[in-house]
Amino acid sequence: MYRLLDQNLIHTIEPGSFSKLFKLQHITMSNNMLTHLTVGMFDGLSQVSSLSLYANKITEMENGTFEPLIKVSSLNLKDNLFRVVPRGIFDVMPMLGHIYFDHFFLCGFAPHVKDCDPKSDGLSTSEDLLGSIVLRVAVWLVSILASFGNLIVLFARCVSKEDNKVHSFFIINLAISDFLMGAYLFIVAVHDVMYRGVYILHDVDWRSSWVCQLCGAFSLLSSEMSVFTLTIITADRYFCIVHPFRFRSRNLIPAAILMGCLWIIGITLSILPLLHRSYFGDFFYGANGVCLPLQFDRPFDDGWLFSLFVFVVANLLSFTFIVWAYIRMFFTIRRSNLAARSTKVSQDYALLKRFTVIVATDFLCWMPIIIVKFVTYGGVAIPPAAHAWFAIFILPVNSALNPILYTMTTRQFKRMIFHPSRTFMGKQKSTAGHEMSQSMSRTRDREIGHTATSRLSVISHSNTMKNGTPTTPRNGHMENLSHEDNTNNEDRDQNMDSPE
Structure with missing residues (x-):
């Protein structure tokens, strides 16, 4: 049994208005002027399986409004003005399988309903907070x-x-x-x-x-x-x-x-x-x-x-x-x-x-x-x-x-x-150069020592040949020789340590 009450400019429904309609199974009240859904207005509709309140001006619903609708499986609440409903207001309809809202976030108030429309807001779905x-x-x-x-x-x-x-x-x-x-x-x-x-x-x-x-x-x-x-x-x-x-x-x-x-x-x-x-x-x-x-x-x-x-x-x-x-x-x-x-x-x-x-x-x-x-x-x-x-x-x-x-x-x-990296690399390069410089310096020292020994031998031999007796070279000559060789070593070391 159907009851069509569309476009009747209905503003309010008094409690008990449907109390004698025991056989009513489908009722639509679309395109009316309902603003509030109150307790008692659906009394007597215990056999109704579908209810449409599409395109009204509903802004508020009282908790317990849908208690008489124990067999409703489809509820259409699209094109209304409400943004929040009382928690648990739809829990009293155990057979509700389809519900229709204007906004996806309202589906959260009917989590037990298998089919809630819209199914997503482009961001979340019934399964995931981020649906993509x-x-x-x-x-x-x-x-x-x-x-x-x-x-x-x-x-x-x-x-x-x-x-x-x-x-x-x-x-x-x-x-x-x-x-x-x-x-x-x-x-x-x-x-x-x-x-x-x-x-x-x-x-x-x-x-x-x-x-x-x-x-x-x-x-x-x-x-x-x-x-x-x-x-x-x-x-x-x-x-x-x-x-x-x-x-x-x-x-x-x-x-x-x-x-x-x-x-x-x-x-x-x-x-x-x-x-x-x-x-x-x-x-x-x-x-x-x-x-x-x-x-x-x-x-x-x-x-x-x-x-x-x-x-x-x-x-x-x-x-x-x-x-x-x-x-x-x-x-x-x-x-x-x-x-x-x-x-x-x-x-x-x-x-x-x-x-x-x-x-x-x-x-x-x-x-x-x-x-x-x-x-x-x-x-x-x-x-x-x-x-x-x-x-x-x-x-x-x-x-x-x-x-x-x-x-x-x-x-x-x-x-x-990047400065610590360059510093570390620079230190490695400087250390390697310093070690090479010291090695070459030691090599030069050995060569210089050998040269100095040779010079001393020549001088000693010359003095012996001239005077007939061996003589010792003067300290000044040795100091000048040592100073000259050390100066050459320092100059070479500086040239090797300096960047190209």
């Missing part, structure tokens, strides 16, 4: 590069002595913020392994856990502090190049105060969604399996104004300043008459080129996010899979590249890495 092998490999690769790369930067910057301590201090702060992105991806990768094959059973617990909330806070803090620090680095270079005489002396105290204020702002922004649940809801960070609050598929969800300000307004202002500052720096150097003769200006020009490459990579990572956010606010639908690619390939890649661009390709880092 490409994503699984990429998340480990990028997390390792971002984590260990920035640890190397921190070690190198702390160990090496640099003249520009302020600049090095800014790079250290950038490395710390980028390291947080690596830590965030590492946590996601570990939980993907933990939930492999049974992810849907843990989906809601994972997305509502403090670990997922911490991951979301890490991702937001890392991305924003990276943008803030890059802006400060650009401003620092701008004042050094455009106004070199006005800002001659720089010290760490103002830089530390400035970065401390930025870290306070960044931490405040990242924990604000955790403290103000009435505005952000319970799943601002946990809206997807990777705990990333970009809201591409639901642009006007809870906290959308905050997301607009952070990911669009603040970042766009920062990038606008960066572009303007580098254009000013470029033309300032071009106009300078000392560009070809001043060592300092030449160094600044080389540094300008390096930072231009760095800013270009940041633009490639962040401008797509700004553009996509603008497009979604304009009403254009973005595939849910976009979260996966932005979470793994766009947002964190900048954190993995910054150590290479800022530190590992610099002359000082290369000198620190």
